[in-house]
Each structure stands twice: as structure tokens, then as C-alpha cells.
Amino acid sequence: MSDLHGLATRLLRRLDPEDAHGWAIRALKLGLGPIRGRDDPILATELAGLSLPNPVGLAPGFDKDAEVFRPMLRAGFGFVECGTVTPKPQAGNPRPRLFRLSEDRAVINRMGFNNRGLEAFAARLARRGPGVIGANVGANKDSPDRVVDYVTELKRLWGKASYFTINVSSPNTPGLRALQTESALHDLLGRLAEARETLPAQGRAPIFLKVAPDLQGTEAETIVETCVTYGLAGIMVSNTTVSRPALSSEFAGEQGGLSGAPLMELSTRVLAEFAQAAAGRLALVGVGGIASGADAYAKIRAGAGAVQLYSALVFDGPGLVTQIKRDLAQRLRADGFSSVAEAVGAD
Numbered sequence: 001m002s003d004l005h006g007l008a009t010r011l012l013r014r015l016d017p018e019d020a021h022g023w024a025i026r027a028l029k030l031g032l033g034p035i036r037g038r039d040d041p042i043l044a045t046e047l048a049g050l051s052l053p054n055p056v057g058l059a060p061g062f063d064k065d066a067e068v069f070r071p072m073l074r075a076g077f078g079f080v081e082c083g084t085v086t087p088k089p090q091a092g093n094p095r096p097r098l099f100r101l102s103e104d105r106a107v108i109n110r111m112g113f114n115n116r117g118l119e120a121f122a123a124r125l126a127r128r129g130p131g132v133i134g135a136n137v138g139a140n141k142d143s144p145d146r147v148v149d150y151v152t153e154l155k156r157l158w159g160k161a162s163y164f165t166i167n168v169s170s171p172n173t174p175g176l177r178a179l180q181t182e183s184a185l186h187d188l189l190g191r192l193a194e195a196r197e198t199l200p201a202q203g204r205a206p207i208f209l210k211v212a213p214d215l216q217g218t219e220a221e222t223i224v225e226t227c228v229t230y231g232l233a234g235i236m237v238s239n240t241t242v243s244r245p246a247l248s249s250e251f252a253g254e255q256g257g258l259s260g261a262p263l264m265e266l267s268t269r270v271l272a273e274f275a276q277a278a279a280g281r282l283a284l285v286g287v288g289g290i291a292s293g294a295d296a297y298a299k300i301r302a303g304a305g306a307v308q309l310y311s312a313l314v315f316d317g318p319g320l321v322t323q324i325k326r327d328l329a330q331r332l333r334a335d336g337f338s339s340v341a342e343a344v345g346a347d
């Protein structure tokens with residue numbers, strides 16, 4: 001089967017990237033994805049109280065409408081984050097809005113939170129079954145009060161998701177990233193904490209914040225202190241970047257967020273900054289540019305309790321997750337660690 005998945009990935013790479021994504025989702029819904037066996041026990045770990053069979057998660061944006069989280073768990077991901085969902089369905093930006101930068105092993109996207117809305121998302125998550133499935137929530141582009149959007153989503157999805165991620169870092173919704181600034185973040189996380197107090201204790205799920213890698217000065221420290229103040233469980237570091245390191249592909253000049261290999265160095269550096277500021281008080285998830293076991297291991301050593309990836313799948317297909325896990329387990333053993341947790345922050 002893995003040869004077939006490799007062939008399918010090569011065929012999909014010849015299509016327009018958004019069409020290719022649509023076909024991948026259809027194939028996964030039909031049960032045509034890879035099926036992997038049990039994980040190496042050395043990979044089992046905990047993230048903010050959630051038990052993961054392995055620390056390699058699927059980053060949000062791939063399964064925006066919570067349609068294929070089960071096949072992606074079967075393909076070997078330790079957890080899957082669905083979304084970003086917004087309260088109302090939203091078309092997103094005009095196409096083309098997704099670009100494959102093959103020479104750079106990178107992607108630029110300016111999707112703009114295209115999704116079918118909270119009701120459809122909630123209905124699918126309600127039937128989720130076993131496994132750790134996160135809900136990544138955002139705000140509608142035309143929302144008069146974006147904080148209300150996040151609160152509405154938290155309430156509607158309470159008890160249905162294993163964890164929540166508050167996405168304030170997409171570069172493709174104008175003004176969204178301003179929610180990362182100190183006073184806006186106090187307002188957002190304060191109102192979310194208030195809402196959480198009114199919700200039933202048995203649906204309790206950890207809440208994470210997802211940040212951009214394009215931060216300045218002491219922003220990481222401020223964000224960490226604000227997250228700690230309002231009882232957040234952790235931070236996802238990071239979303240795509242609006243910066244442009246040296247790129248060689250013809251699409252390098254497209255507007256939007258850059259992800260994939262050229263994001264690895266920046267997002268890992270920012271992760272290490274967050275790890276230093278958090279000093280063990282928050283769980284961190286390392287996202288950005290992971291394409292190998294070495295990359296995943298570097299994020300863990302920089303302070304990530306778990307990792308996520310998306311862009312590398314565009315180039316390598318879903319079989320990549322098995323390779324990453326095998327390599328990660330080998331690296332842990334070679335360095336004398338007996339668990340992922342022991343290696344977290346080793347650098």
C-alpha cells in the first residue's frame with residue numbers, strides 16, 4: 001500500500017494545490033489512507049494531561065471541517081487538530097490562494113479561514129470516538145466583536161474536543177494578529193476564562209494559544225505571563241510567517257503565510273524563547289517546518305512536549321509520519337532517553 005500512497009502523492013503534486021487537497025480529503029473519507037499499527041512505546045507521552053500514543057500531531061488547516069480526523073489518526077498521527085473553524089461558514093479569499101514552492105519545500109497560503117462553520121464542525125466532532133482531537137477556533141472576518149466568536153465556539157464545542165486552540169496568529173484575516181498584543185490578549189483570555197467557569201466541569205479540556213513566529217522584543221514573555229494568568233494549558237509555536245527568508249520558487253512573491261522547510265529555523269528559535277519564558281509552567285507544541293525525525297527531535301529538545309506538521313505532507317505524503325516516528329524513537333534511544341518527556345527542553 002505504501003507504494004500506492006507514494007504514487008498518489010506524486011500524482012496529486014501535479015494538480016493545482018487546492019484541487020489536490022480536495023482529492024486527498026475525498027480519498028481519506030473513502031478509507032484509502034494508510035493504516036499504521038501500534039506505536040513504539042518510547043513515543044508515548046503526555047501533553048497538558050492528554051495521553052498521546054506518539055508526539056507527532058497533524059497541524060490545523062489540513063482538516064478545516066473536521067472530516068478526516070479518524071483516517072489521519074489511523075495514518076499514525078498521535079493527535080489531530082481540526083479547524084480553524086469560525087462561527088459562521090466563510091468562503092475565504094479568492095483563488096488562487098495556495099501555492100506550492102517545490103524548490104523550497106515550502107507552501108504559501110492566504111486561504112482566509114475558508115470553512116463550513118461551527119454547526120457542521122460541532123456535529124462531526126460530537127461523533128469523534130477515541131483519540132486526541134483538538135478544535136482550533138478563529139473569528140469571522142466580518143465579526144463586530146471577535147472575542148464573542150471565540151467564546152461562542154468554546155461553549156458550542158465544550159465536551160466535544162480533547163483540547164482547544166485559540167488561533168490569534170493567522171496572517172490572512174486582517175487585524176487578527178493584533179489580538180496577540182498585551183491588552184487585547186488580556187481581554188480575550190479574560191473573557192474566555194470567565195466563559196469557561198460557567199461550563200460543566202466534566203467537559204473540561206486544556207486550552208492553548210497559537211502564536212505567530214513574527215514577534216518582537218519581549219512579546220513572548222508578555223504572552224507567556226498572560227497565558228499563565230488566565231490558566232491556559234499551553235502555546236502552539238508557531239503559525240506561518242509573513243517574513244520571507246531567501247526563496248527560489250516562482251511563487252516566492254505571493255502574499256500570505258509561509259510554511260514548510262524555510263520556517264523550521266525561525267519557528268524553533270521562537271519556540272526556544274517561549275520555553276525559556278515559560279520555565280515549565282506551560283505545555284508547548286512545536287510547529288513549523290518539520291519534515292524529518294531530526295526536525296521533530298530538535299523541536300522537542302528546544303522545549304516542545306509534542307509537535308505538529310502540515311506542509312511536509314504536501315511533498316512527502318502521509319507515509320512521512322511513520323518515518324518521522326521511527327527516526328525520532330532511534331534518536332531518543334541513541335541519546336540515552338527512555339521517553340519523549342525526558343528529552344523535552346534538553347537543549
Ligand SMILES: Cc1cc2nc3c(=O)[nH]c(=O)nc-3n(C[C@H](O)[C@H](O)[C@H](O)COP(=O)(O)O)c2cc1C
Binds near residue numbers: 167239
Ligand atoms: C494551507 C494551509 C492552511 C493552514 N490553515 C491553518 C488554519 O486554519 N489554522 C491554523 O491555526 N493554522 C493553519 N495553518 C498553519 C499550520 O497549522 C502550521 O502552523 C504551519 O503551516 C507551520 O507548519 P508546517 O511548516 O509543518 O506546515 C495552515 C497552513 C497551511 C499550509
